Amino acid sequence: MSTRPEELNVLAVCGLGMGTSLILRMTCETALDRLGLKATVSHTDLSSAVSQNPDVLVGQGMHVADLAGIGTIQIVVEDFVDDVALESQLRQALSDEGWL
Amino acid sequence: MERQVAAIATTAQVAHRVDNWEDAVRGASRLLEDLRVASADYTDACVQSVKDNGPYIVLSPGIAIAHARPEQGAQGLGITVLLLREAVRFGHETNDPVDVVFALATPDSDAHVGALGVLAKALRDGLANQLRDSLTAAEVATVLSRAVENDI
Structure with missing residues (x-):
């Protein structure tokens, strides 16, 4: 448990950091909007993600597994276009962290 | 800076089966x-x-979006789809097997953002099932083209 940052820094990750992660970023923005949270969402590739320190990391299982320790909260996303599922995952994870 | 909205070229093909993900x-x-x-x-x-x-690239159950970097040989803005009547495995832990395979080319990152935004929205609105319900390649192409708001 920690204090929620005033503006959440969310990082969407994928292999090349330009196609799939961009779609995830858009889905993430929709989900965060509905949760009424102020957030900056960016997207990047796996190797650049290693040097970043986001509040929330979102990506596929195969990538999140390679990024242990990156992100206070890590969320594994199966369906990159399902904003309803991601909203529910975010709500749960943020509540668990005491951020919601 | 002036920004132009370029038309997205589209086309489609239907295959009964392919040998493996690479062929898809x-x-x-x-x-x-x-x-x-x-x-x-x-x-x-x-x-x-x-x-x-x-x-x-298998970003949703049954759906893959093949793409590379613009500088790796993209020459214009296009989205295509190969619809497989028999789904193929990509080795994805949760989203296999795949029967809707898109490919995306964008000449630069601005166009890239626009094209992917259009495609992401269409997928949220059920594009994959509309494609699966199409009977012919021409019909698939029409569905895709309409989804990305192109004249045909």
């Missing part, structure tokens, strides 16, 4: 070559990306 990616990407929005190098790069980074 090549099939979808060759359609980009047919549209003259990507080179053969781009198709190779799409395949190599999956070999290097894993089957992450």
Whole structure:
């Protein structure tokens, strides 16, 4: 448990950091909007993600597994276009962290 | 800076089956070559990306979006789809098997953002099932074209 940052820094990750992660970023923005949270969402590739320190990391299982320790909260996303599922995952994870 | 909204070239093909994921990616990407929005190098790069980074392009159950970097041989803005009547496995932990294989080429990052935004919205609105319900390649192409708001 920690204090929620005033503006959440969310990082969407994928292999090349330009196609799939961009779609995830858009889905993430929709989900965060509905949760009424102020957030900056960016997207990047796996190797650049290693040097970043986001509040929330979102990506596929195969990538999140390679990024242990990156992100206070890590969320594994199966369906990159399902904003309803991601909203529910975010709500749960943020509540668990005491951020919601 | 002035920004222009370029038209997105689209086309589609239906295949009963392919031998493996690589053939599926090549099939979808060759359609980009047919549209003259990507080179053969781009198709190779799409395949190599999956070999290097894993089957992450399977971004939703049954759906893959093959793509590479613009500088790897993209020559224009295009989205194609290869619809497989028999789904193929990409080795994805949750989203296999795949029967809707898109390929995407964008000449620069601005166009990239716009095209992907359009495609993401269409997928949220049920594009994959509309494609699956199409009977012919021409019908698939029409559905895709309408989804990305192109005149045909």
